[in-house]
Amino acid sequence: MGNLVNVALDGMGGDNAPGEIVKGAVDALNANEGVKVFLTGNKDALEAELKKYEYPSERIEIVPTTEIIEMGEAPVMAIRKKRDSSLVVALNLVKDGKCDAFVSAGSTGAVLAGGQLLVGRIKGVERPPLAPLIPNADGVSLLVDCGANVDARPTQLVQFAKMGSAYMKYAMGIENPKVALLNIGTEEEKGNALVKDTYPMLSSTTDINFIGSIEAREIPAGGADVIVCDAFAGNIALKMYEGVAKVLLSKLKEAMMLNLKTKIGALLIKDTLKATLKDFDATQYGGAPLLGLKGLVVKTHGSAKAGEVRNSIIQCITFKEQDVNGKIRQYLDL
Amino acid sequence: MGNLVNVALDGMGGDNAPGEIVKGAVDALNANEGVKVFLTGNKDALEAELKKYEYPSERIEIVPTTEIIEMGEAPVMAIRKKRDSSLVVALNLVKDGKCDAFVSAGSTGAVLAGGQLLVGRIKGVERPPLAPLIPNADGVSLLVDCGANVDARPTQLVQFAKMGSAYMKYAMGIENPKVALLNIGTEEEKGNALVKDTYPMLSSTTDINFIGSIEAREIPAGGADVIVCDAFAGNIALKMYEGVAKVLLSKLKEAMMLNLKTKIGALLIKDTLKATLKDFDATQYGGAPLLGLKGLVVKTHGSAKAGEVRNSIIQCITFKEQDVNGKIRQYLDL
Structure with a gap:
């Protein structure tokens, strides 16, 4: 358990948040011992969902946030203004090196913009x-x-x-x-x-x-x-x-x-x-990775249910274990 | 029967020519009294297929041709060189006003190029x-x-x-x-x-x-x-x-x-x-029309069977009866 893969999970993103997101996190923790989830979002709402399940509580941590980026918002503006949104706080966990990967069912535009603005491109990658x-x-x-x-x-x-x-x-x-x-x-x-x-x-x-x-x-x-x-x-x-x-x-x-x-x-x-x-x-394969960023950013369907969230979290483990970003750098001669 | 819709049918185009093309023509003639088919292609091959069926022989006419445009050929070159191909001869029947419409299961590129080069655009249409x-x-x-x-x-x-x-x-x-x-x-x-x-x-x-x-x-x-x-x-x-x-x-x-x-x-x-x-x-709706030409040009799937050919021929009747080209001119203010 020394080398946990830390995943920042946007607890409020998507049509079925937070219920299915939390369930997906719990399922991932129970399925794989090598992962820890940092769950961002409304503390009360997340705790209420978590109460429904049995899970290894030492491998899940709620990171309380107060804002939510909605589907219709202009992405770059939303990322810049809503600094305490579940999406921005989760991305910053990757930016700050506390997490290896980020998973969200939230607005695609916000995930794409946030991934680039906050996590940042691998130097030399033109477009992720x-x-x-x-x-x-x-x-x-x-x-x-x-x-x-x-x-x-x-x-x-x-x-x-x-x-x-x-x-x-x-x-x-x-x-x-x-x-x-x-x-x-x-x-x-x-x-x-x-x-x-x-x-x-x-x-x-x-x-x-x-x-x-x-x-x-x-x-x-x-x-x-x-x-x-x-x-x-x-x-x-x-x-x-x-x-x-x-x-x-x-x-x-x-x-x-x-x-x-x-x-x-x-x-x-x-x-x-x-x-x-x-x-x-x-959904069996998890979400879509945004390639070429300094950390792994994964976007699931907005309609994602627990199964897709679970698989997306597990996908992050392979990504880190296989050092896919290191391999991407090699392929790009960077 | 005074006002027949005349359809030029490329008898040698497509994966299933001439068998399914001829069968489609016969089926169309038997289904609708208002249409006459001009069938281009190898005379012997077309006659051999026609022999298999009962049909109103006064409403089908074989126009013998000696060449075939193959799927891989460069379209414009093929149209220019193979003047006696089943495709070019059929298009020229529309160009010369002998036919109202053209149907082919042959090379899409050749149909597109031939439609423009031979039948020609309605004046003012940028691209058909x-x-x-x-x-x-x-x-x-x-x-x-x-x-x-x-x-x-x-x-x-x-x-x-x-x-x-x-x-x-x-x-x-x-x-x-x-x-x-x-x-x-x-x-x-x-x-x-x-x-x-x-x-x-x-x-x-x-x-x-x-x-x-x-x-x-x-x-x-x-x-x-x-x-x-x-x-x-x-x-x-x-x-x-x-x-x-x-x-x-x-x-x-x-x-x-x-x-x-x-x-x-x-x-x-x-x-x-x-x-x-x-x-x-x-295929129940017939083939794809190439819009904005002086006559109707219809492209069926290369793999078209008799049913699609039949429906494509019948589609030409509505097109003429409803004067769709006249309506297109109106819509375009031409």
């Missing part, structure tokens, strides 16, 4: 990308960037490819991860100006396993481990992925609940179906 | 967008552009919005179609440079029903009737839509075929499930 893991038919891919860099430059995309490779290799254990450039065709001459400028640069980057362009259609089939794109394209790919899955599954449910016959049918395939669809549950 | 219909939880949306305009300008996107509105109103019968701008958030300040420049222009366009930005997540839920974007973003949205649906449905099938128990379950829900998923079959 938000890199969610998305499940595919065979496993999982990293979609980098889905964050704030909507008008990216080719040199930034090359850094995304390197940071993504480091993450997939050391945090996810994938040997020689396949890197692809998100594009609208697989021929080299296809694409918009950014993609056309980036392609030859990725081709001549020797320390990554660049396999060329990938069409969005091939992502769910598992065509690559690291998918490089600007945040506008990445956000569209990610949200369409989530949107289609949601609508199809709700239609499927509807069909199965239509009448007695279909309900019996549903009963017979339920367990198998659940197991299959579990593979497609992005 | 490719606009596939994608099913959603409530009905169907038009995703405009998914074509070749990967680095688009704001004025082009405004034209897409107008042409898309005309198409959804008159070809699809949707009153006052809701137009949204594909974006990574719904706040006005979100987006890349193109989206930020386009938003205020769409806001001040009075003859469309602009409802603001839409996230990709809301598209499958049916958030808008016309979704405006540059072709790079549109292509990613479209292909991700198709890719996720394909993988999820194949996983579902796998789960249902696992053992005797699940097979019985599958049998009980099969019919209901099929009916539900039919709503999500894009």
Whole structure:
């Protein structure tokens, strides 16, 4: 227990805070002895939630805060003004070196802005990308960037490819991860100006396993481990992925609940179906890391429940144990 | 029968040509008395396919051609060199006024290039967008552009919005179609440079029903009737839509075929499930129109089977009967 991984957890961020956030913290502590959680937020509210559970109390510490950053607030302004918000105080725990990692289900904009302003970039990193893991038919891919860099430059995309490779290799254990450039065709001459400028640069980057362009259609089939794109394209790919899955599954449910016959049918395939669809549950991998910062910053879905919070906290352990940030520095020659 | 809609059909384009193309033509002729098909391609091959069916022979005409444009060929070069290809000859039938519309399952690039070079733009249209219909939880949306305009300008996107509105109103019968701008958030300040420049222009366009930005997540839920974007973003949205649906449905099938128990379950829900998923079959609406040309150019999937070809031909009838091109001119003030 000498070398605990210290995680700063934003106790008030997200649609289900603080209830599901606290439950996720407790579940993580009970699942893994190597982690300590610093929980920021309203003291009374957090204590009331904690009372519901059994947990190793020496590995959780409430850090009382008085403010909350809401979803609609202008990110940079919110970070600067709400110095005593659960989000800012948690980020400052990483900045001050008291914590190794930060996890929040709060406003994406505030997490991105706060991560850069407070935790700070690794020197030499142009832009820190938000890199969610998305499940595919065979496993999982990293979609980098889905964050704030909507008008990216080719040199930034090359850094995304390197940071993504480091993450997939050391945090996810994938040997020689396949890197692809998100594009609208697989021929080299296809694409918009950014993609056309980036392609030859990725081709001549020797320390990554660049396999060329990938069409969005091939992502769910598992065509690559690291998918490089600007945040506008990445956000569209990610949200369409989530949107289609949601609508199809709700239609499927509807069909199965239509009448007695279909309900019996549903009963017979339920367990198998659940197991299959579990593979497609992005929350099993935890949240999306913001790569290239001095500490680990993880953003979970705003709608995150305890399971995703728990997995995000556990994700921080691998990140520290494998020294992913050290590896990112190596990949970037920094 | 006086006023037949004449459709030029590329008999050799696509993965399943000529078999499924010819079958689609026959099915369309048998389903609708108001259409005549001019079928371009290898005479012997087309006749051999036609022999398999009963059909009104006075409403189909083979136009013999000797060349085929392959999928990998450079589009503009192929259009210029292969003057006697099934694709070029069919497009020229529209150019020369012998046909009202063109349908092909061939190379997207060649259809886009050929449509512009041979059929030609309506004067005043900056760029003709490719606009596939994608099913959603409530009905169907038009995703405009998914074509070749990967680095688009704001004025082009405004034209897409107008042409898309005309198409959804008159070809699809949707009153006052809701137009949204594909974006990574719904706040006005979100987006890349193109989206930020386009938003205020769409806001001040009075003859469309602009409802603001839409996230990709809301598209499958049916958030808008016309979704405006540059072709790079549109292509990613479209292909991700198709890719996720394909993988999820194949996983579902796998789960249902696992053992005797699940097979019985599958049998009980099969019919209901099929009916539900039919709503999500894009091919029921026919192919994607290339809007803003002097005639109608429709691109089906490369993998199109007879059903999609049939529906694409029938789609041409509404387009002509409703004078969609006249309406597009009105919307564009041309």
